[in-house]
Amino acid sequence: MVYEYRFVPVGEQALNVVFEATINAEENRLIHSLAHTLLKSIGKDGGITGIIPAYHTLTVNFDIFQTNYAELTKQITSIIEKHSFLENEGKKHVIEIPVCYDEEFGPDLDAVSKYGKTTFDELIRTHTEEPYLIYMMGFMPGFAYMGSVPSKIAMPRLRNPRAKVPAGSVAIAGKQTGMYPVEAPGGWRLIGRTPVKLYDYNHPEPRYFAGDYIRFKAISKKDFYYIQKLDLDGEYQLNELDQGEFF
Amino acid sequence: MKTVEILDGGLATTIQDLGRPNYQAEGIPVSGAVDNMAQRLANVLVDNEENAATLEFCMLGPKIRFYCTTFIAITGGESCPTLDGQQIFLNRVYRVETGSILMFKPLTSGRYGYVAVANGGFFTKPILNSRSTTVRLRLGGLKGRVLQRGDRLPLNECFKMPSYQFREFSTEKMLKNKKDVEIRVVKGPQWNNFTAVAQERFRENLYVISQQADRMGYRLSGTRLPVPDNNMLSEGTILGNIQITRDGLPIVLLTDRQTTGGYPVIATVVLADLRKLVQLDNKHQLRFKVVSFKEATAAFLAQRTELKKFKIFLNKQRYRYPIGPARKTAQKIEQLLVSKS
Incomplete structure (x- = not known):
């Protein structure tokens, strides 16, 4: 594997x-590995103050x-050339996020299923089938840009964004899928909602990280409210799935 | 722990330090003081670490009552501060007592001001290693919001300030009459995606800071640039990035910016000129001047060196007469000497 x-x-x-300017899972995973390696091998002591993959x-x-620029590019080049950062490629974290695909939570469910010429059930099965990087x-x-959504249901974003998208909304924008951690304006197609708190200003660190995988699990409305309560009480833990199931 | 009380919150007063840069990979904005040189200076004046938490106010400062003895310094925009009704100067240290009241007039120049208190700054609860407030995320500061009447902020009392008499920093006066302001920039990662016409226009345009200017970024108004038509993938953002939005106008990204963005970045404001930009009012026009990374880096190092020199100067004055309230007895002796001479 040689990357330009x-x-x-x-x-x-x-x-x-x-x-290379492309949405490519392998290339992107390499970037996350590189990010980890730079923090570990150069880090704060070596003058790195923050990274954004x-x-x-x-x-x-x-x-x-x-x-400085010259020193850092020399160090990074040597790390990339040695491919030593690939060692981090090992374990893939697959985190399960429960989602209630109900028209109350997903006002675009109907539009997306018409776009994909699918039934609701088929649409839900398609969206929950594979883990997303x-x-x-x-x-x-906590806003994770994930992909790739199967082409069949990859409906482009709304022409006019909504002024308010409720927190927890699960959405599609073309081949991307994502979740809104807090209420915000947004143009993605809303197909469901997770009961899990994705942003908490008392504990702002997200429950998943870039480079992890998310797999959605369809739940009933009853479970939605049950999990929401558990989570508010701090008694709900996200499931980490066995990576062997998928890779 | 002692406190100060907010008697009036002003327009948008928040607790800020130098922000939380280590969580950008998780989508958490850096935040921190918009005019970070002013915040650093305020802290140096009261003998704090540069990262200590200060009060940042915007356009109109707060009214504050102190419940302890300490030392304060005000920096940033021209805010006409008064202490117990007496006018005090910017960029200088003052002693305050229990019951002292600090207040401000609306800024006559600049946009942001800072209040630093001695002995470590304001001790609100840190989150993710910072006390900075990000209001739109209700993160940090005091309950994640702007300060309001009745709020109490914890601080340490302080009775001595080494080299008290020398804690005064003369900064260049804020622009008064000059019409156009030059802001230096370096070429951004998408500079080459713009046509020669767009690049030319970007250099020659006179821009004004629009009404849409806050801690996230300043939108500028002026002549529109032709925009590259290919969509780009989102990338990480940095302080001072100048994005060109679809309408061909620039946004300068500031401290509360989103961590990633999908608009092409034509240039980045050089760090040494950021304070000039963030404090600029909308009566002045600005023009961007493209400079080399070498020049930008040299300017930045020079700006920081100036502050460092001031710190060294202060350290050297510690034992020079007049010693000031560094030690209580020394202060008494000083008073005796002064009354005799």
């Missing part, structure tokens, strides 16, 4: 490692008083 990459300076204290880029912020987190804490 280049370095692009973004500011006095930031650079991008840029790979995205679809085909890794943004590296650094402290100019500790390192979290390519990146952005937009807001």
